[in-house]
Amino acid sequence: MASLRPAQPRPGPPLDLAGPCGACAIRELSVCSVLSANELTRLCTIISTIDFDAGSTVIGESEPAGDLFNVVRGSVKLYKLLTDGRRQVTGFLFPGDFLGIALNDTYAYSAEAIEPLQLCRFPRKKLEMLLAELPRLERKLLGTTAHELAAAQDQIVLLGRKTAKERVASFLVLLSDRALKRRQPASPLEVPMTRTDIADYLGLTTETVSRTLTWLR
Amino acid sequence: MASLRPAQPRPGPPLDLAGPCGACAIRELSVCSVLSANELTRLCTIISTIDFDAGSTVIGESEPAGDLFNVVRGSVKLYKLLTDGRRQVTGFLFPGDFLGIALNDTYAYSAEAIEPLQLCRFPRKKLEMLLAELPRLERKLLGTTAHELAAAQDQIVLLGRKTAKERVASFLVLLSDRALKRRQPASPLEVPMTRTDIADYLGLTTETVSRTLTWLR
DNA sequence: CGACTCGTTGACTCTCTTCAAGGATAGTGG
DNA sequence: CCACTATCCTTGAAGAGAGTCAACGAGTCG
Numbered sequence A, B: 001m002a003s004l005r006p007a008q009p010r011p012g013p014p015l016d017l018a019g020p021c022g023a024c025a026i027r028e029l030s031v032c033s034v035l036s037a038n039e040l041t042r043l044c045t046i047i048s049t050i051d052f053d054a055g056s057t058v059i060g061e062s063e064p065a066g067d068l069f070n071v072v073r074g075s076v077k078l079y080k081l082l083t084d085g086r087r088q089v090t091g092f093l094f095p096g097d098f099l100g101i102a103l104n105d106t107y108a109y110s111a112e113a114i115e116p117l118q119l120c121r122f123p124r125k126k127l128e129m130l131l132a133e134l135p136r137l138e139r140k141l142l143g144t145t146a147h148e149l150a151a152a153q154d155q156i157v158l159l160g161r162k163t164a165k166e167r168v169a170s171f172l173v174l175l176s177d178r179a180l181k182r183r184q185p186a187s188p189l190e191v192p193m194t195r196t197d198i199a200d201y202l203g204l205t206t207e208t209v210s211r212t213l214t215w216l217r
Numbered sequence C: 001c002g003a004c005t006c007g008t009t010g011a012c013t014c015t016c017t018t019c020a021a022g023g024a025t026a027g028t029g030g
Numbered sequence D: 001c002c003a004c005t006a007t008c009c010t011t012g013a014a015g016a017g018a019g020t021c022a023a024c025g026a027g028t029c030g
Helices: A037-044 A124-131 A135-161 A164-181 A195-202 A206-216 B037-044 B124-131 B135-161 B164-181 B195-202 B206-216
Strands: A048-052 A057-059 A067-073 A076-081 A087-093 A110-113 A117-123 B048-052 B057-059 B067-073 B076-081 B087-093 B110-113 B117-123
Touching: A037 A135, A067 A124, A076 A195, A087 A135, A087 A195, A087 B135, A117 A124, A124 A135, A135 A164, A135 B087, A135 B135, A135 B195, A164 A195, A164 A206, A195 A206, A195 B135, B037 B135, B067 B124, B076 B195, B087 B135, B087 B195, B117 B124, B124 B135, B135 B164, B164 B195, B164 B206, B195 B206
Parallel strands: none
Antiparallel strands: A048 A117, A057 A110, A067 A117, A076 A087, A076 A110, B048 B117, B057 B110, B067 B117, B076 B087, B076 B110
């Protein structure tokens, strides 16, 4: 559950702005899509972009949640660890996705770059202040969070009730749908994550993922 | 992810209001906790309460999402069905919990009363209009949704990486924590749902749940 | 070239499921 | 009041799907 009728993207041609937001390639895919040129200019004053190498950690579970991010380029995996090292990947993020909304003042999961990654950073305090003046953005965040919740519930169904073959098939469909939403080709399908990442996402082992993929071919 | 610093409950003694909200036993547990007396009076004008028998369906997956609800009394299970009848319970709701935030205009899951149930109903359109005037409530909804998302991610870890014994133990801890939050005794722990419900929540079978419970004793 | 990671495949194991039966409790109707 | 049925819970025995352990090929990097 999350959004009572989320705000819709503003239609129209690319905006002609000064700062980094003007040239943003993923604005229409992101929460920023609901903002007007004026509002974007305001948002622009608090952001900065950061680059990460593949494999580097972006945020860590239970660390202070100082920033929020938009994925600009690359992909990210989110995961949680059990005390004995078992790992569960809770999601993958792609360009346009939002990262870092936290319940308390700490992140609820870790995030790691899968590929070379570029993020757009929003300092949390500044964003909070700005949010009071940008109700459309706040509504959009509610919609985004609702969307993530719905996706999490689909993942719960997958993990609770689907077989290995169904899980792998659902995963491929998910990747394909997400690629289409970013206007990327769904075939050949790009799969940036490793078998281990996929296994930890689907609640399986790498061997089972590998076997199932060969079986599906 | 969900709330940038959710609004906090307003401190102070029970409010003395006219309408149903004045006597509401679960206000402090619910999203309404952030509202002032004036704001509550406004909210009061759009609500009504409904009662359901145990076993009756409150909302159905993919039905038009016309209303949202607070649980006042009783408990609810949320679930999704696969086409072949497999069922996954995605959550249980107790007094104070919020129900019905929808992504589109349809509910994303079904909800069924476990015990005799009383809900407080918010017509969606009226609530949406009111929300524009009650920013605290909107922020609180974002926080609530974020909280649900975090809970869903915990459930994902449980389903993806925990053993049957761990799942059942985690479930008991969850029930106990939730009971304490409602100021109910955690021992003896009240378990209103059937073994089948628990199994469909934990991604197990009733037999395994039953066996695991006897093993834990 | 050697060390490493990643993906694949095979053989065996084990946890949980499936199938089956029986006990406990509650509601119904004669 | 008591069969009669239905639902829920428990327990047992057998089976299957995925996990574990192990080996190997391919690609990459220093």
